[in-house]
């Protein structure tokens with residue numbers, strides 16, 4: 434195995450999804466019946482992840498009832514609310530949640546994440562998604578999902594406005610001088626009057642600048658527009674990659690795009706997902722994986738697959754390969770890169786529909802790896818050394834047991850190999866990821882005169 438010459442500790446994120454990433458996990462005896470809304474369950478997971486010294490935990494989200502509630506637990510807590518509860522039972526671990534730029538307004542969301550950053554003492558992260566799918570659109574007065582390109586254009590303007598809002602308070606704005614009666618310096622709290630294509634926002638925010646300045650910006654889209662967006666704004670990228678070669682190409686591509694935007698490629702951390710199924714022996718791990726796949730109800734899974742591929746469910750025959758004539762990525766307005774990943778996986782490995790839904794059931798397109806703790810550590814090391822990752826998104830098939838096994842068995846091996854921290858040395862989420870606190874674009878830059886970045890100096894009442 435080639436060893437990377439510039440070895441730094443890996444970054445590990447725990448992607449916590451209800452009772453596990455495998456769609457049949459809820460059917461195992463260990464799984465709490467209402468995993469998605471069980472706060473005790475989530476607190477337990479957060480504590481386990483922190484015991485393992487992981488950089489962060491992550492909660493995915495979409496403003497729609499995802500999947501089929503008849504098939505698996507679909508009820509979920511709103512993730513920023515859940516993060517505040519998890520902040521209360523942890524001290525170090527970063528807390529990342531998804532929020533949609535298509536179905537929120539920048540003011541509400543900037544306020545929510547600034548609040549989480551305050552509540553957690555600087556541990557908040559925002560996974561910026563554009564939300565694919567007509568079902569979500571229909572909850573917001575639309576008939577179908579906005580076009581892919583438009584969603585990313587809105588996302589870019591959204592992030593621009595959100596960062597202006599977070600920057601609308603200087604770090605030293607609040608002086609709370611009881612003697613003089615001045616609480617905040619008026620010239621350190623500014624309106625900025627954003628007038629764009631999608632938003633008209635005056636600011637300032639009604640929350641002062643938070644410990645990290647603003648939350649860590651995370652992104653998870655892998656289409657061409659998605660990669661450009663990540664390269665411009667993201668500090669961490671979650672991605673689904675099935676093969677080492679594809680992961681290396683993606684890593685290189687995003688880092689080069691970041692450099693193209695004038696950014697330091699080190700300032701954007703790339704974390705492919707891995708669904709580790711861990712056993713005492715490889716056979717035991719494979720047996721658990723097979724057992725989980727046997728618990729999938731194919732009729733439900735086929736329906737889901739047909740939605741993703743945008744073809745009629747009747748055209749998917751369980752013991753045949755995918756039909757030849759299915760849409761191309763260009764025709765997909767939803768999650769483009771996931772569509773392509775699934776089709777390529779099926780074609781490359783000549784999978785029948787039954788085999789394909791088994792593969793997707795474990796991680797919806799993320800790479801499943803069944804083996805011993807040593808083998809999981811080996812594959813992590815191999816991908817890292819090959820230049821495919823700065824870290825990994827750990828997506829246990831079953832929760833809590835999969836996370837416990839990872840933390841108690843894989844983490845110590847990575848530590849022994851000098852690949853992972855043995856204590857938290859940073860205080861904030863950005864410090865865990867080795868990233869700088871962002872400068873305040875309104876107050877820390879050289880030009881602080883009126884008109885800078887379209888800002889108009891205004892006395893704040």
Ligand SMILES: Cc1cc2nc3c(=O)[nH]c(=O)nc-3n(C[C@H](O)[C@H](O)[C@H](O)COP(=O)(O)O)c2cc1C
Pocket residue numbers: 492493494495531560561562563564565581652653654655656657658659660671672673706767768769770771826
């Ligand atoms: C690890 C990971 C987590 C994701 N979490 C969410 C999520 O919480 N909500 C969501 O709408 N999309 C989520 N996505 C999907 C992406 O945001 C994106 O929509 C998808 O990858 C397609 O993007 P693309 O059209 O740019 O390829 C996630 C993707 C990955 C890889």
